[in-house]
Every structure is written in structure tokens, then in C-alpha cells.
Amino acid sequence: MKYLISTISILLTSFTTVFAQQTTSTDSLYITQDSILIPTKSGIDISAIIVRKKTNVNPLPAILFYTTYYQGAGDKIFGIRSADKDYVGIVAYARGIKTNLKNYIPFVNEGTDVYDIIDWISKQSWCNGSVGMFGGSYTGFSQWAIAKKIHSALKTIVPQVAVMPGYDFPMENNVPLSHILSWSNDNIYKSKLLPRSLPFDYYNSGVAFNKMDSLAGYKNPIFQNWLKHPAYDSYWQSMVPTSVEYAKINIPVLSTTGYYDGSQIGAIQYFKLHNKYNKNANHYFVIGPYDHWGAQRKPAKNLMGYEIDSIANINMMNLAYDWLDYVLKGKPKPALLKDRVNYQVMGTNEWKHSSTLDKINNDTLTFYLNKTRLTLTKPQKKEFQKQTVDFNDRENQNNYYTPEIIFDTLDASNGLVFTTDIFQKEYIVNGSFSGNLWVSINKKDMDVSMALYEKMENGKYFFLTRYVGRASFAKDNSKRQLLQPNKKENIPFNNTRFVSKKINKGSRLVILLNINKHPFEIINYGSGKPVSEETIKDAGKPLQIKWHNDSFIKIPIWKG
Secondary structure, X not given: OHHHHHHHHHHOXXXXXXXXXXXXXXXXXXXXXXXXXXXXXXXXOEEEEEEEEOOOOOOEEEEEEEEOOOOOHHHHHHHHHHHHOOOEEEEEEOOOOOOOHHHOOOOOOHHHHHHHHHHHHHOOOOEXXXXXXXXXXXXXHHXXXXXXXXXXXXXXXXXXXXXXXXXXXXXXXXXXXXXXXXHHHHHOOOOOOOOOOHHXXXXXXXXXXXXXXXXXXXXXXXXXXXXXXXXXXXXXXXXOXXXXXXXXXXXXXXXXXXXXXXXXXXXXXXXXXXXXXXXXXXXXXXXXXXXXXXXXXXXXXXXXXXXXXXXXXXXXXXXXXXXXXXXXXXXXXXXXXXXXXXXXXXXXXXXXXXXXXXXXXXXXEEEEEEOOEEEOOOOOOOOEEEEEEOOXXXXXXXXXXXXXXXXXXXXXXXXXXXXXXXXXXXXXXXEOOEEEEEEEEOOOOOEEEEEEEEEOOOOOXXXXXXXXXXXXXXXXXXXXXXXOOOOOEEEEEOOOOXXXXXXXXXXXXXXXXXXOEOOOOOOOOOOOOOHHHOOHHHOOOOEEEEEEOOOEEEEEEEOO
């Protein structure tokens, strides 16, 4: 969904490349070392800012905020916040940022570079030998990158809304996200802002997705490199811990994310894998009604038209520092963290707590896609619903985007709508929905979109979550397996966002099932060629789909 992924870009503030020159300044409160160069074993120095409070003359724990974004002089605020809490605050930039962009490759060097940064910090006279890290998005990823080989001085990490490269960014379930060209164009290369018309130029012209940068008049190396890795292959997997490395992560960890965070499926996957491979993982998880910004800073009281419960209004940056104080200074553990999994149930004004993700629900609703209904019983008679998608038609789109969470009417946009009966009792949707789609198509591939809503008693719709995924990667995200035309095949899915909300008596659940065809995400024409290379010439005949009624979705719930 557009607003799910666009929230990531809030932090992607542009910068101007400069060559680092160390300066030291003092005022009444702080000693600030700006553009200091930290050496690494690679021979490429890392630019950093160090902020200390003048009144702190003894060695202190250090807090590292590692970032790929240069926002100018205001970046030192991340160091000042730590200094104000009686730490040494360090802001370190990714290799090439503020120095020489020729050395910059997103996601590739963090594991080794951050290790060297921490090693250098731990040996400084102002550091007591203990280092903590916090921060979100790319900064969250960097903490998992260093967790591949943890430095002995690193005592804790607080990865907030952490991106998992190749898993949820720059693609989700192997479908490239809409803003991956603008990400590097605006924030890394600091090129001229892309034309607002660019997505529509791509859509209307029918050119290949990998030509979008050419439509803007240049070639973007980061964009082009990412598109060369459509599978979750060794290139992406090498950037995060392996099973053996997860098993060795024994430092305390606090992860935060939100139901409407574009990076949620990555953030929750880190948590799942850490606990899977390390049975004694000291890892706490917090999730609530937040977007990408709110889950790492201060949440919006009104989130896209939804007034969050008052109890959910928790400043996540303050929570991060409370955690750092708990680990590094021996202060009390934050009161919110009553157990390892802490989640806010929308509509109840309550936080719930569980020792594991497996224990947050006590039942599962299985619904079959039977004609226009979601039925609890498997249909006895085998039938299917037909859908036709004409990729040559550029007058119409298959797009379910809405800027609000709550809205009056549901635009099917050429998709299929399935609805449950009215619920006679309330319950809580708790977790990530999954399922299996049985389909027959006349092509070799397609990108599936499935949105889940609550239709409330007043007739309004409440957007809960969405799945988007490429059919050819559904069984294995590391290996493409094309569908056989006109053969009944299954598309399993389980990589959807976690959501927790009370479903009231009188409500229904609604599924909108569709195929991507709009300007803001890549168009998969189904030819079997690399999708980023396909053009409208590959569209051929319209996509004909038979959605078989043994298809089902599973929705985890808590019944009181």
C-alpha cells in the first residue's frame, strides 16, 4: 500500500556531499567534534560527530547513532540528545557519506565498518568501554549488521523499524517498492528531484521498470544494481545474521515497529529469527498503531484518520533511552516491557503482553474464498471466480490505495471482494494473516495484492493490513519458479504485517483480492522474462485468472 511504504521516506532527507574536515567547537554546555574521521580496516575513513557535555569529565558509556543520511548541521541533535542524558553521543555516517560517494554502497559494508567504529569508540579516553546503539530504518538495519560479529564493547542495540535488505526493502515479497529510485536519487546522489509525473510516464508509456531512471534522463547505479537481484539471494542474505550468528547474539535487544510501518515485516523477521536460533535470546518487542515515523519517534495521535488509543501514545525515542539506561546504567527496566512481546490492541485502550509470538492468539479463523463470500466451511462443489486484467489498457488501474485507514466506501478497482457473515461476538485479530491461493492463469507469473479490512457496523471500512507478493517466488523467495499456464497451482503466503485490533459484534471481515496494475509499483506482465525488463509489448493477451474456491486465508485471533 502506498502509505505503508511511503512512510519509510519520511527520514530520507537529502544532503550535499562534502569532504570531511574535523572541527571542534564548544559552547556553554557541549564540546562538539564535527566531521572527525574514524579509521577502519578497509582504509576508508568514516565521518562522525562526537558530542560531550562539558560537565562530564569522567569516562561514560557511548551511544552510537549510525546513519546513511546526511541532513546538515542539525545531525548533531542525535549526539546532543545522548549527551543530555549523560552519555557520549556519536553520529557516524555510512562509508562515503560526507567524504567520497564513490565508496558508498548501501547495506554492504555496515557489518565491518560499524565494528571498526565501535572498536575505535571503545578505546577513547572519554568512553568507559561500553557502547549502545539505537535508531530506525537503515539505522535499525545497521545494528543487525553489526550483530553478525558483535564487538565486546557493544552492550545493547535498539533497532527500531529496522529494514531487512531484500526482504522488505527495496522489495517486499520480491515485488520492488514504488520509491526505490527516488530513495537514492534524492538522498544519496542528491540529484535533481525526480519529476512528479515519472510514475505516470512509466505507466502510460509501458517502458520497462529498469528504464525509469532513463525517463528521468540518467542512469542510477543503486537502482540498477538492486533490480539485478529480484530473488532473496546470497547478495541480500549476506547482509544480515546467519542462523549461527543469530545463535550467538546474547546482548539485550529492544525492537520497535508499528502496524502501519513499511518496515514491519523486516523488523518482526529479525525478532522471529533471533528467537528461533537462540532459545535464550534476551529480546523484547514492542508494536502498536504506528507508522514508520511513530514507531521510532513520537506517534501521531491521529494516524491517517484513526485516533489511536490514548494508552498507545508513547514516545518511542524516550523508550529507547529508558532501555539504554536500564542496560548501561542499571536503572529500572521500562514499565511497558512486562514480557518479551508487547502489543497494543487497537480499540481497547490496553497493552497486552506475551512471552512469545505463538501465545498471542488462542484460535484461528479459516475462511474459504467461495464466490463473493468468506465461508468457514470448505465448499463441497469445486468452483472458481474469474478475473481479467488487460495490461494494454492504460485508462484503468487496479489500485486500492487510500490515504486514510478509515473510509466510507471500498473501491474494488477491478478486483474481487469477499465478505464474511456478520460476527455475533467480538474478538481480537492478533497477528499476521496467512493462507493459500489456488489459481489457474494463462500466463507464467503475476503480482498478487490482497488487502484485509474490517467492515464496521456503521458501514465504514477499517484497513487492517495487506499482502503483496510475486507468485513465482511464493514457495521460495530465493528461487523463481514460474507458473505453468492453465494449470491449477497454489500460491502460499504468510509474510504479512502483524496487526492487533478488536473486531466488534456486528462487524464483518473483507478481503479485496487483485493484481497489481498501477503507476506506483512495478507491473508484472507475466511473460516469464525478468520482470524489470518487461515492457507493454510483453503484455500480449489479457491475464485470465481462475481463483478456485479451495483457496483460503487464516486469521489468528484471541477469543475472550
